[in-house]
Amino acid sequence: MSFSYAVDFGVPEWLKLYYHVISVVSTVISFFSMYIILFQSGKMDGYRFYLFYMQFAGWLMDLHLSTFMQFIPLFPVFGGYCTGLLTQIFRIDDSFQTTYTAFTICLVASALNSCFVRKHQAISKISSKYLLDNVTYCIVIFLLNIYPVIAASLLYLSMLNKSEQVELVKSVYPNLVDKFASLPNYVVFDSNIWAIVFFAFIFFGCTYTLVLIVTTTYQMFKILDDNRKHISASNYAKHRATLRSLLAQFTTCFLIVGPASLFSLLVVIRYEHSQVATHWTIVALTLHSSANAIVMVITYPPYRHFVMLWKTNRSFHFASSQYQRSTLPNTRIQTERSIAVTITTH
Numbered sequence: 001m002s003f004s005y006a007v008d009f010g011v012p013e014w015l016k017l018y019y020h021v022i023s024v025v026s027t028v029i030s031f032f033s034m035y036i037i038l039f040q041s042g043k044m045d046g047y048r049f050y051l052f053y054m055q056f057a058g059w060l061m062d063l064h065l066s067t068f069m070q071f072i073p074l075f076p077v078f079g080g081y082c083t084g085l086l087t088q089i090f091r092i093d094d095s096f097q098t099t100y101t102a103f104t105i106c107l108v109a110s111a112l113n114s115c116f117v118r119k120h121q122a123i124s125k126i127s128s129k130y131l132l133d134n135v136t137y138c139i140v141i142f143l144l145n146i147y148p149v150i151a152a153s154l155l156y157l158s159m160l161n162k163s164e165q166v167e168l169v170k171s172v173y174p175n176l177v178d179k180f181a182s183l184p185n186y187v188v189f190d191s192n193i194w195a196i197v198f199f200a201f202i203f204f205g206c207t208y209t210l211v212l213i214v215t216t217t218y219q220m221f222k223i224l225d226d227n228r229k230h231i232s233a234s235n236y237a238k239h240r241a242t243l244r245s246l247l248a249q250f251t252t253c254f255l256i257v258g259p260a261s262l263f264s265l266l267v268v269i270r271y272e273h274s275q276v277a278t279h280w281t282i283v284a285l286t287l288h289s290s291a292n293a294i295v296m297v298i299t300y301p302p303y304r305h306f307v308m309l310w311k312t313n314r315s316f317h318f319a320s321s322q323y324q325r326s327t328l329p330n331t332r333i334q335t336e337r338s339i340a341v342t343i344t345t346h
Contacts, residue, residue: 005076005077005270005272007074007075007076007077007176007179007275008275009074009179009182009183011072011083012072012279015072015279015282015283016070016083018283019065019066019067019070019084019286020066022062022066022283022286022287022290023062023063023066023067025290026059026062026063026066026286026289026290027059027063029289029290029293029294030055030056030058030059030062030289030290030293031059032293033055033293033296033297034052034055034056034059036297036303036306036307037051037052037055037303038052040302040303040306041302042302044242045122046118047115047118047119047122047242050111050114050115050118050119051115051296053111053114053115054108054111054112054114054115054249054292055289055292055293055296056111057104057107057108057110057111058108058111058288058289058292058293059289060104060107061101061104061105061107061108061288061289062286062288062289062290064100064101064104065101065104065282065285065286066286067084067085068084068085068086068097069082069084069086069087069097069100069101070082070083070084070087071083071084071097071098071101071282073275073278073279073282074186074275075266075267075270075271075274075275075277075278076266076270076271076272076274076275077173077176077188078188078189078190078267079186079187079188079189080094080186080187081094081183081185081186081187082094082097082185082187084097087184087185091185093185094185094186094187095156095159095187096156098155098159098187099152099155099156099159100152102148102151102152102155103148103149103151103152104148105256105260106147106148106151106152106202106205107148108253108256108288109147109148109205109206109209109253109256110144110145110147110148112209112213112249112250112253113144113209113212113213114141114144114145115246116212116213116216116217116246117137117140117141117144117212117216118141119216119220119242119243119246120216120219120220121137122239123220123223123224123239123243124219124220124223126223126224126227126230126231127223127226127227129219129223130219130223147205150201151198151201151202151205154194154197154198154201155198157194157198158189158192158194158195158197158198159187159189160188160189160190164190165186165187165188166180168188168190169188172190173188199264206257213250217243217247220239220243221243224236224239224240224243241300241301242300244299245295245296245299245300248295248296248298248299249292249295249296249299251295252288252291252292252295253288255284255285255287255288255291256285256288258281258284259281259282259284259285260285262277262278262281263278263281266278
């Protein structure tokens with residue numbers, strides 16, 4: 001198999017800058033969202049901790065990609081190299097960093113699935129029609145959250161060792177041997193049985209997630225509609241608002257699925273300008289946690305009201321302080337005049 005495409009092995013300055021900027025932005029937005037989940041959720045039950053888990057998993061993925069890894073893809077070569085803190089300071093192998101990336105991405109999906117299962121369990125208590133017993137519920141949550149470990153393990157098994165990667169470069173990318181040799185570390189992939197198993201497992205996970213979300217959403221709305229007369233209006237409105245917010249957060253997962261699908265497509269078609277395309281897929285991927293946090297705040301009324309009230313209070317306190325500073329000189333002048341008059345009369 002011949003390879004005649006030109007590949008830029010340099011680090012794009014704009015991408016490096018973007019990694020630094022999005023790392024800060026994602027951390028600020030994620031920490032703020034995690035704060036309001038923990039302390040501004042009112043009487044929300046343990047579901048808040050599942051929301052926190054999902055937001056934390058998203059931030060962990062973004063932090064790894066934008067700070068610790070900082071991956072530079074070399075498409076149409078199926079590979080790349082890392083320039084982040086794990087490489088510069090800790091000298092962590094690129095293969096392990098790539099494996100951990102798969103773990104964090106799958107962890108976001110597991111956290112989302114866990115949120116839907118937990119919310120489904122809470123709403124099912126209204127009629128007990130679809131309610132899981134405690135043992136079954138714990139098994140489901142465990143299986144959902146063991147998925148990232150299995151996926152990462154399969155990817156790691158598909159990795160080539162260093163000598164195999166060198167041989168792959170020589171045989172598949174002979175015109176790029178010198179450029180690869182100049183890199184302190186890199187990772188390239190090849191198709192093998194473990195890679196096929198890994199992609200099949202990922203496809204299974206995506207399909208299962210879609211079926212789980214569609215099924216639980218249908219059942220939750222059905223329970224609420226069938227029992228609307230038997231629950232208070234406030235509880236009915238609360239459950240529907242929470243469910244709508246969760247569905248809105250699900251849509252932000254397309255910032256993960258979309259880039260991942262494009263990556264897979266570019267591997268197959270080997271588009272000449274795919275290196276630039278992969279840069280932008282990374283940009284989309286690292287926007288997920290920020291987008292998810294913003295959507296959560298906008299779509300869930302208690303969080304939205306807290307943010308609006310916080311902004312209003314800040315504006316009010318600022319205006320009040322400005323007024324106090326502006327009236328202070330006049331008050332001081334009036335006081336001095338009163339003292340002067342008192343002294344004169346005496």
